[in-house]
Amino acid sequence: xxxxxxxxxxxxxxxxxxxxxxxxxxxxxxxxxxxxxxxxxxxxxxxxxxxxxxxxxxxxxxxxxxxxxxxxxxxxxxxxxxxxxxxxxxxxxxxxxxxxxxxxxxxxxxxxxxxxxxxxxxxxxxxxxxxxxxxxxxxxxxxxxxxxxxxxxxxxxxxxxxxxxxxxxxxxxxxxxxxxxxxxxxxxxxxxxxxxxxxxxxxxxxxxxxxxxxxxxxxxxxxxx
Amino acid sequence: xxxxxxxxxxxxxxxxxxxxxxxxxxxxxxxxxxxxxxxxxxxxxxxxxxxxxxxxxxxxxxxxxxxxxxxxxxxxxxxxxxxxxxxxxxxxxxxxxxxxxxxxxxxxxxxxxxxxxxxxxxxxxxxxxxxxxxxxxxxxxxxxxxxxxxxxxxxxxxxxxxxxxxxxxxxxxxxxxxxxxxxxxxxxxxxxxxxxxxxxxxxxxxxxxxxxxxxxxxxxxxxxx
DNA sequence: TGACATTTTATACAATCGTACAGACAGTTA
DNA sequence: TAACTGTCTGTACGATTGTATAAAATGTCA
Numbered sequence: 328x329x330x331x332x333x334x335x336x337x338x339x340x341x342x343x344x345x346x347x348x349x350x351x352x353x354x355x356x357x358x359x360x361x362x363x364x365x366x367x368x369x370x371x372x373x374x375x376x377x378x379x380x381x382x383x384x385x386x387x388x389x390x391x392x393x394x395x396x397x398x399x400x401x402x403x404x405x406x407x408x409x410x411x412x413x414x415x416x417x418x419x420x421x422x423x424x425x426x427x428x429x430x431x432x433x434x435x436x437x438x439x440x441x442x443x444x445x446x447x448x449x450x451x452x453x454x455x456x457x458x459x460x461x462x463x464x465x466x467x468x469x470x471x472x473x474x475x476x477x478x479x480x481x482x483x484x485x486x487x488x489x490x491x492x493x494x495x496x497x498x499x500x501x502x503x504x505x506x507x508x509x510x511x512x513x514x515x516x517x518x519x520x521x522x523x524x525x526x527x528x529x530x531x532x533x534x535x536x537x538x539x540x541x542x543x544x545x546x547x548x549x550x551x552x
Numbered sequence: 553x554x555x556x557x558x559x560x561x562x563x564x565x566x567x568x569x570x571x572x573x574x575x576x577x578x579x580x581x582x583x584x585x586x587x588x589x590x591x592x593x594x595x596x597x598x599x600x601x602x603x604x605x606x607x608x609x610x611x612x613x614x615x616x617x618x619x620x621x622x623x624x625x626x627x628x629x630x631x632x633x634x635x636x637x638x639x640x641x642x643x644x645x646x647x648x649x650x651x652x653x654x655x656x657x658x659x660x661x662x663x664x665x666x667x668x669x670x671x672x673x674x675x676x677x678x679x680x681x682x683x684x685x686x687x688x689x690x691x692x693x694x695x696x697x698x699x700x701x702x703x704x705x706x707x708x709x710x711x712x713x714x715x716x717x718x719x720x721x722x723x724x725x726x727x728x729x730x731x732x733x734x735x736x737x738x739x740x741x742x743x744x745x746x747x748x749x750x751x752x753x754x755x756x757x758x759x760x761x762x763x764x765x766x767x768x769x770x771x772x773x774x775x776x777x
Numbered sequence: 778t779g780a781c782a783t784t785t786t787a788t789a790c791a792a793t794c795g796t797a798c799a800g801a802c803a804g805t806t807a
Numbered sequence: 808t809a810a811c812t813g814t815c816t817g818t819a820c821g822a823t824t825g826t827a828t829a830a831a832a833t834g835t836c837a
Contacts, residue, residue: 366594367688372793372795373794382815384818385797389815462684462734464739464742478746494747503736507728510687514689522719540724543771543772544732544768547765547771548765548768598825599823610787610827611784
C-alpha cells in the first residue's frame with residue numbers, strides 16, 4: 328500500500344563504520360516512541376509500530392526485540408540527555424550566584440518544557456511518553472533509577488536553602504512540582520478546555536506560570552507554621 | 553474452580569422491586585472498577601474482570617455490555633457523588649464566611665482526598681481510576697462534561713476573589729492544582745521513594761501540604777508582576 | 778401447577794495479538 | 808568469483824482477545 332520510500336536500501340557506506348541497519352533501527356525506535364506516547368504501552372500493537380515506521384513486522388522484532396524491551400529501550404534512549412541538561416543548568420546557576428528556590432525550580436523545569444516545545448516531533452513525543460509513565464506507579468520501579476538521582480541532587484540543593492525543613496516535606500514539594508510540570512504537557516486539552524479562549528499549545532508558553540506556581544507552592548509549604 | 557460463594561442465587565425478594573441481577577451487576581461494576589484502576593483500560597481483560605467478580609464471562613457482557621460501555625459506566629457511576637460533595641463544601645463555606653483562596657482550594661481538594669482515604673477499597677479504586685484518566689488527554693472529551701461544570705463553579709469563585717486576574721491564568725492555576733491533588737493519590741510510590749523515610753500511605757495525611765502548596769502557588773501565579 | 782421473564786452457563790467464533798523463523802536479498806571480504 | 812555476515816521479507820503459529828448466542832437454570836406470577 329505504501330510506496331517504497333526514497334532511502335530504501337540506502338547505506339551510508341561512505342564511512343563504512345555505520346552499521347547497515349542503524350538507520351532502520353532508529354526509524355523503528357522513533358515510530359515506537361510516537362506510538363507509545365500517543366496511547367500508552369498496552370494499546371499499542373507491534374504491527375502499528377511497524378506500519379508507523381514503514382518497515383515490515385519482522386524488522387521491529389529484529390531491531391527492537393520484545394515489545395517490552397522495545398519500550399524500555401525507547402525510554403532509556405533519551406534519559407541521559409534530559410538529565411544532563413538539568414545538571415548543566417544547575418551548574419550554570421551555582422556558578423553565577425547563590426541559587427534561590429525560584430531559580431532552582433526554573434533550572435529543573437525548563438529543560439523539559441524546552442524539549443516538549445522543540446520543533447522536533449520526536450522529542451515532543453518523548454516528553455509526552457515521560458508524562459505518561461511518571462503518573463503511573465506501575466513503571467516507578469523501572470524508572471526510579473533513571474530519573475531519581477537528578478531529582479535527589481535538586482532535593483539536596485533545596486535542603487541547603489531550607490536546612491530546618493522536614494525532608495519528607497521537601498520530597499513532597501518536589502513531587503508536586505514534577506506533577507505540575509508534567510501536566511503542562513500532558514493535560515493541555517484540559518487547560519484549553521477550562522480557559523474559554525483558545526490556549527497556546529507550546530508548553531514553553533506556560534513556563535512563567537508554572538515556575539510561579541511551583542515556587543509559591545514550595546515557599547508556602549515549607550513555611551514554618 | 554472457585555467454590556460457589558455464600559450469596560449465590562440469593563435474591564432480596566423482601567421488597568420484590570429490586571431487580572434480581574442488581575447484586576450481580578454491582579459485583580461486576582466493582583470488579584471492573586478495581587481492574588481498570590489498577591492497570592488502565594487497555595491492559596484489562598474482560599475475562600479478568602469476570603474472574604475478579606467471581607462470575608462467568610457471559611455475565612460481564614450481560615450486565616456491563618461492551619468493554620468500553622462498561623468502562624464509562626464505571627466512571628459515571630460515582631461522578632455525581634464526588635461533584636455533590638464538592639458543591640456542598642462550597643455552600644457551607646459561603647454560608648459561614650467570605651471564602652479565601654485557601655478555603656476554596658481546601659473545599660475542592662478535601663472530598664477527593666477523603667474518598668481516596670476511606671476504608672472502602674472501592675472508593676479508593678475509583679480515586680485511582682480518576683487519577684488515571686485525568687492525566688490522559690485521550691479521555692478528556694468524554695470526561696469534560698462530567699467534571700468541568702463543578703470546576704467552572706470554583707473557577708468563578710476564584711475570579712470573584714481576583715477580578716483583575718487573567719482568566720487563562722486562573723484556568724491554568726486550577727489545572728495545576730488538580731494535577732497536584734491527583735498526584736498525591738497516583739504517585740505515592742514516587743513520593744515515598746524520594747523521601748527516604750517510609751511515607752504515610754493515606755492521601756489525607758498530605759492534605760495540609762497539598763493545600764499549602766496549591767494556595768501558595770495560586771497566590772504567586774496571580775500576583776501582578 | 779405451568780407459562781413467563783430474567784439471569785446464568787457454557788461454548789463458539791472470527792479477529793488480532795506477540796513471537797519465531799526459513800529463506801531471499803544485499804554488501805563486504807577473500 | 809564464491810563464501811560470508813548482516814538485514815529484511817513473508818508467512819506461520821498458538822494464545823488470547825472481545826463478543827455473541829443457544830441452552831440451562833432460577834424465580835415470579837397467573
